[in-house]
Amino acid sequence: MSTQFPGAATRALHSASLSGQPLEPHSILAPIHQTATFVQTRPNDPAVPHTYSRCSNPTVSALEARLESAFEARHALAFKTGLAAISTLFFTALRSGDHVVCGAVVYGGTVRLLRELLGDFGVQVSFVDATDAQAVQAAVRPNSRLLFVETPANPTLAIADLGELERIARTHELLFAVDNTFLTGHLQPVLGTEAGAPYAGERQAEDVQPSGPGTARGASDAVLLRGADVEVLSTTKYVEGHNSTTGGALLTQDSELAERLFRRRATLGNIQAPFDAWLTLRGLGTLPIRLERHSASALFLAEQLTGLPGVRSVHHPFHGARASLATRQQRAGGGVLAFELEPERVATFLGATKLCTLAENLGAAETLLTHPATMTHGQIPEDERAALGIGPGLVRLSVGLEEPSDLLADLRSALEHAEATVRVQREAASGSLESSTPLDRTPSESDLAEAEPRVTRARLESQNKAGGAL
Numbered sequence: 277m278s279t280q281f282p283g284a285a286t287r288a289l290h291s292a293s294l295s296g297q298p299l300e301p302h303s304i305l306a307p308i309h310q311t312a313t314f315v316q317t318r319p320n321d322p323a324v325p326h327t328y329s330r331c332s333n334p335t336v337s338a339l340e341a342r343l344e345s346a347f348e349a350r351h352a353l354a355f356k357t358g359l360a361a362i363s364t365l366f367f368t369a370l371r372s373g374d375h376v377v378c379g380a381v382v383y384g385g386t387v388r389l390l391r392e393l394l395g396d397f398g399v400q401v402s403f404v405d406a407t408d409a410q411a412v413q414a415a416v417r418p419n420s421r422l423l424f425v426e427t428p429a430n431p432t433l434a435i436a437d438l439g440e441l442e443r444i445a446r447t448h449e450l451l452f453a454v455d456n457t458f459l460t461g462h463l464q465p466v467l468g469t470e471a472g473a474p475y476a477g478e479r480q481a482e483d484v485q486p487s488g489p490g491t492a493r494g495a496s497d498a499v500l501l502r503g504a505d506v507e508v509l510s511t512t513k514y515v516e517g518h519n520s521t522t523g524g525a526l527l528t529q530d531s532e533l534a535e536r537l538f539r540r541r542a543t544l545g546n547i548q549a550p551f552d553a554w555l556t557l558r559g560l561g562t563l564p565i566r567l568e569r570h571s572a573s574a575l576f577l578a579e580q581l582t583g584l585p586g587v588r589s590v591h592h593p594f595h596g597a598r599a600s601l602a603t604r605q606q607r608a609g610g611g612v613l614a615f616e617l618e619p620e621r622v623a624t625f626l627g628a629t630k631l632c633t634l635a636e637n638l639g640a641a642e643t644l645l646t647h648p649a650t651m652t653h654g655q656i657p658e659d660e661r662a663a664l665g666i667g668p669g670l671v672r673l674s675v676g677l678e679e680p681s682d683l684l685a686d687l688r689s690a691l692e693h694a695e696a697t698v699r700v701q702r703e704a705a706s707g708s709l710e711s712s713t714p715l716d717r718t719p720s721e722s723d724l725a726e727a728e729p730r731v732t733r734a735r736l737e738s739q740n741k742a743g744g745a746l
């Protein structure tokens with residue numbers, strides 16, 4: 277600041293140290309460029325890479341460069357939320373009259389976006405069981421443009437075969453997008469790289485020929501796989517990982533598509549804010565080590581939960597019929613599992629945990645419990661939810677970074693409490709409380725007072741009516 281403009285009002289607005297350089301040029305962390313605009317020496321100055329923070333911002337660019345490096349993507353774009361990223365993808369890839377083939381079990385907000393918003397703009401959608409390649413193939417129409425899937429699916433953890441799905445997408449020239457929020461490219465590399473296979477353990481022989489544009493091939497014919505065209509991430513989850521902010525990202529190897537996404541993001545105005553990008557960048561640095569711990573703890577709990585009172589079944593990528601597929605295409609199981617309880621135990625159980633917290637997020641350091649039927653997927657009609665395996669007894673657990681034995685103790689105690697409470701309620705209802713046989717763990721008066729759930733069934737139901745926080 278020169279003494280040329282010494283007025284107090286001027287000095288209050290223009291610090292002497294603001295010479296266009298970061299205040300701390302040797303700072304180990306990228307600075308937060310909390311600015312709406314950038315100084316230009318002349319109109320359209322090519323030396324100024326950023327002009328306005330709705331289009332690009334140095335802190336956001338620092339995050340994008342790190343996302344590219346972390347997930348071996350040629351291009352990454354950061355958004356305000358995961359849904360902002362997904363909607364930008366849809367508004368870039370689709371036109372009125374186009375058709376989308378979408379996995380039936382995907383994040384509830386993605387369903388709402390496709391059904392309600394894109395539907396109003398003349399986009400058609402078919403939701404199909406993505407674990408059934410034949411059903412996906414059968415759903416493709418002449419006007420299909422996009423195949424959008426999640427694997428593992430939210431919240432059932434169903435595993436879709438990425439190789440099979442990509443083969444269908446390539447055969448019919450569909451854009452292939454994978455929401456990889458649950459694992460990220462660290463545990464499930466979905467983008468092809470020049471050097472490596474698109475999916476761990478899955479690649480067609482190098483000698484097969486790619487299908488040319490318009491080539492009509494059967495889905496079973498050999499098609500050169502190059503990986504998904506777009507990887508979608510809600511960075512709100514594992515990438516940021518600390519429940520500190522929301523964010524989303526799109527990653528692609530396709531420069532032309534990246535350019536179109538960049539322009540559409542500026543048009544829609546949903547780029548991530550600098551501080552949120554900075555938090556996401558900071559979280560990203562510890563992602564691999566966190567994912568290893570999340571995965572190990574989730575696997576441990578999935579094994580232990582199977583024998584606990586009231587647990588009818590456990591959903592985890594490495595358990596059940598699709599386990600061998602999951603172990604082929606995933607480097608680890610990830611930090612999310614789900615389990616089925618008798619529906620009447622759910623509210624008491626959710627109210628009785630002390631360490632695991634009921635909340636709508638996943639992928640963060642703190643262990644979170646979610647009741648998908650009334651929370652994340654509450655707006656999907658009940659009969660559809662039931663058909664998708666999202667019943668009233670399903671509980672999702674995002675396993676955090678706490679000591680796994682402490683988590684197990686908390687879950688065990690809440691499950692035992694739910695069992696005892698339900699038994700007392702049943703006996704009371706049948707008038708046999710007095711003559712009941714002793715319980716494994718007899719609930720005392722104070723037990724039952726504590727059983728007054730922090731989240732009651734009535735609250736879950738009213739949240740459902742309100743639509744949940746999709």
Ligand SMILES: Cc1ncc(COP(=O)(O)O)c(C=O)c1O
Pocket residue numbers: 357358359360383385426430455457458509510511512513522523524637
């Ligand atoms: C798999 C998946 N994709 C996308 C989203 C949307 O992300 P956001 O909440 O950041 O908009 C979520 C949110 O829960 C999700 O679980």
